[in-house]
Amino acid sequence: MHRPTSRPGLLRRTSAAVALALATAFPAQQALAQPAPKISDGVVKMGLLLDMSSLYEDVAGNGTVTAVKMAIEDFGGKVLGMPIEVLVADHQNKPDLSAAKAREWFDTMKVDMIGDVAASATALSAVEVARQKNKVIIMSGPGTSRLTNENCTPVSVHYTWDTYALAAVTGRGVVKTGGDSWFFLTVDYAFGHSLEKDASDIIKADGGKVLGSVRFPLNTQDFSSYMLQAQASKAKVIGLATAGGDTINAIKSANEFGITKNQKLAGLLVFVNDVHALGLEVTKGMQLTEGFYWDMNDETRKFSKRFFEKMKKMPNMLQVGSYSSTLHYLNAVKATGTDDTEAVMKWMKSNPINDVFVKNGRIREDGRMMRDMYLFEVKQPAESKYPWDYYKLKATIPAEQAFMPVSKSVCPLLKK
Secondary structure: OOOOOOHHHHHHHHHHHHHHHHHHHHHHHHHHHOOOOEOHHHOEEEEEEEOOOOOOOOOOHHHHHHHHHHHHHHHOOEEOOEEEEEEEEEOOOOHHHHHHHHHHHHHOOOOOEEEEOOOHHHHHHHHHHHHHHOOEEEEOOOOOHHHHOOOOOOOEEEOOOOHHHHHHHHHHHHHHOOOOEEEEEEEOOHHHHHHHHHHHHHHHHOOOEEEEEEEEOOOOOOOHHHHHHHHHOOOOEEEEEOOHHHHHHHHHHHHHOOHHHOOEEEEOOOOHHHHHHHOHHHHOOOEEEEOOOOOOOHHHHHHHHHHHHHHOOOOOHHHHHHHHHHHHHHHHHHHHOEOOHHHHHHHHHHOOEOOOOOOOEEEOOOOEEEOOEEEEEEOOHHHOOOOOOOEEEEEEEOHHHHOOOHHHOOOOOOOO
């Protein structure tokens, strides 16, 4: 004789089965709604291609490495629970070495993004490798406007500055104050060529004249013959299409020859490091273009003092640009849940940038990060009240006026 099955027991067993089914189904539904992060090799790997031993080491070099590590620290040290790794290499200002290292990193080291690439020729070679490998490259250090013009790619971002902006801000500013005849001292590689061309075009468009130019090799120590040619030109302005150690040596030479008594120097690319190295007595009155100055407000001062504690010098725009671009890249990886190039690039171009370096910045389709630029004048020695107090702000130039307009670009990624 069999007892009838208890209905309460049946209900309990049925409820338990339903609960088990729901418990197993719910995580699956969650997984569908929120896909697991897709980080290749379980690590976000960034490579910094830098000049670590030559004339650009002071303006980028270890300072850029420090700024990037500060960004990773401020981000939290991990992204989506995955570690963040940074590789550093010295490209020695050699384009072939830059390309070879970029290829090695992408092919064998599984690097997801290359950053900085401080120098134009080395950047152009690395960009071509990134394009071939479909990998992200974000450049804070190089200047040539070719990077977002004829050499633009879907995977590259030119973040901090470029030669067009220097020409538009400094060149135009000097012409407006009477410096309407120019002679250029130009470093003989891609950066110098671009800077001289961009500045010449703007000077002429604004009614000025270019009386001539002379080119010199990268990392020149003796500028005497070049300065004599500039002096003989009788130009009101000697435009320095130079950077780093070359700029310092050129300015020293101009002062030794007494050229600055009758002709004005226009340092088209001068960093706070250069002013510090030369001193205010040598650099006073120079106008220059920057994307960042440490003493602009409380936020910049707070960041810069942290940097100073580590480097014993104030940061420049290249270094803080690398800090900012690292944060923007990591935010893109976090938001998209992947280090996939297409997804990350789409997010970075679709979202504004707001941090210590830039407010309401945006990345244009050609890879140009659009942001305001600043025209500064170097203070007179008597105006400087404390260490590194070197600049006074003359003008803030809106992004659309500072950078190459879409109408002038030949980049096929831009819709005109």
